[in-house]
Amino acid sequence: MIGLVRREDAPAFWNGEITRLAIVAEELSSFIRNDRTRKQALAQEERRSLGNDLHDSIAQKLNGVVLQTEAAQARLETGSTVTGEDLAKIGESARQTLKEMRLFIYQMKPVDLEHKGLVAALTDGWPRWRGGQI
Numbered sequence: 001m002i003g004l005v006r007r008e009d010a011p012a013f014w015n016g017e018i019t020r021l022a023i024v025a026e027e028l029s030s031f032i033r034n035d036r037t038r039k040q041a042l043a044q045e046e047r048r049s050l051g052n053d054l055h056d057s058i059a060q061k062l063n064g065v066v067l068q069t070e071a072a073q074a075r076l077e078t079g080s081t082v083t084g085e086d087l088a089k090i091g092e093s094a095r096q097t098l099k100e101m102r103l104f105i106y107q108m109k110p111v112d113l114e115h116k117g118l119v120a121a122l123t124d125g126w127p128r129w130r131g132g133q134i
Contacts, residue, residue: 050108058104061097068093
């Protein structure tokens with residue numbers, strides 16, 4: 001029974017125990033700081049990557065739609081004709097860009113495989129994919 005009963009006048013922790021607890025606390029604190037820093041760096045890299053993806057695809061296509069529209073407007077202002085084919089090209093470019101944007105957003109959504117399961121996740125997504133909604 002030696003060591004199992006604490007005397008009233010004995011300290012709650014011995015100096016060696018306090019030192020070990022302080023070391024463990026510092027190690028845990030360091031681990032938490034490093035983990036936060038790593039997560040922040042990953043989030044920043046992901047934001048940069050998304051920005052590049054948006055600029056390289058969607059923004060460029062939207063710029064093309066704007067340029068086509070401005071060219072058609074300039075032709076109208078100078079008295080030139082704008083054909084239905086010109087407007088159809090603008091509309092097709094806009095629809096294609098919208099489709100790419102929907103696909104981009106859809107790809108960013110996490111698939112809830114854990115709760116739904118693979119079959120349910122595919123069943124939910126397939127009609128939208130097949131119908132061209134994404």
